[in-house]
Amino acid sequence: NAGVTQTPKFRILKIGQSMTLQCAQDMNHNYMYWYRQDPGMGLKLIYYSVGAGITDKGEVPNGYNVSRSTTEDFPLRLELAAPSQTSVYFCASSYSTGEGGYTFGSGTRLTVV
Amino acid sequence: AQKITQTQPGMFVQEKEAVTLDCTYDTSDPSYGLFWYKQPSSGEMIFLIYQGSYDQQNATEGRYSLNFQKARKSANLVISASQLGDSAMYFCAMRGAPERGNNRLAFGKGNQVVVIP
Numbered sequence: 568n569a570g571v572t573q574t575p576k577f578r579i580l581k582i583g584q585s586m587t588l589q590c591a592q593d594m595n596h597n598y599m600y601w602y603r604q605d606p607g608m609g610l611k612l613i614y615y616s617v618g619a620g621i622t623d624k625g626e627v628p629n630g631y632n633v634s635r636s637t638t639e640d641f642p643l644r645l646e647l648a649a650p651s652q653t654s655v656y657f658c659a660s661s662y663s664t665g666e667g668g669y670t671f672g673s674g675t676r677l678t679v680v
Numbered sequence: 681a682q683k684i685t686q687t688q689p690g691m692f693v694q695e696k697e698a699v700t701l702d703c704t705y706d707t708s709d710p711s712y713g714l715f716w717y718k719q720p721s722s723g724e725m726i727f728l729i730y731q732g733s734y735d736q737q738n739a740t741e742g743r744y745s746l747n748f749q750k751a752r753k754s755a756n757l758v759i760s761a762s763q764l765g766d767s768a769m770y771f772c773a774m775r776g777a778p779e780r781g782n783n784r785l786a787f788g789k790g791n792q793v794v795v796i797p
């Protein structure tokens with residue numbers, strides 16, 4: 568089983584550029600999440616989705632957008648990248664009950680210069 | 681909203697000794713779940729153990745056990761017989777009540793553990 572797959576693993580962006588971080592899961596989880604982790608810190612929730620077509624803001628949504636057109640995919644879009652968005656981004660998924668835990672992708676390390 | 685507090689400084693642990701990592705939480709949800717994750721230097725998030733708020737017994741998974749004290753709102757992780765591979769950051773996390781649509785994980789800032797031979 569692939570679990571949660573994130574691409575790319577590493578990326579360097581210039582200030583003002585845009586990019587999409589891809590996330591796909593094959594576990595038929597209805598909930599999906601995007602977190603960012605700044606150096607030496609815990610994970611902070613950016614956006615989440617409870618099912619296809621439904622998304623909502625988390626703790627730190629500014630500068631990001633998401634969409635959920637299918638159960639499997641939950642891409643994160645960065646528009647006009649800023650140095651403050653330099654971070655490690657994790658995608659995760661779960662069932663609605665949270666039972667069985669949350670499965671995380673391996674992360675995308677993004678640097679904005 | 682959920683709040684997770686991990687305040688211990690980085691810890692050095694002798695191999696084969698036990699280590700306890702502190703976690704306190706706050707929530708207004710009647711039911712909730714508590715998780716511990718391990719993040720080694722390679723960066724991935726590895727699920728260790730789960731405790732439900734209504735579980736009568738403390739959770740255990742191999743060398744990991746969770747000391748759950750509901751009245752104190754604490755969920756400390758105990759790692760027995762430390763191994764060199766246990767060197768990592770450890771995160772406590774909580775989700776609220778799914779029946780309230782509050783299924784998002786909130787994380788603490790983590791505890792750094794270094795196991796020394």
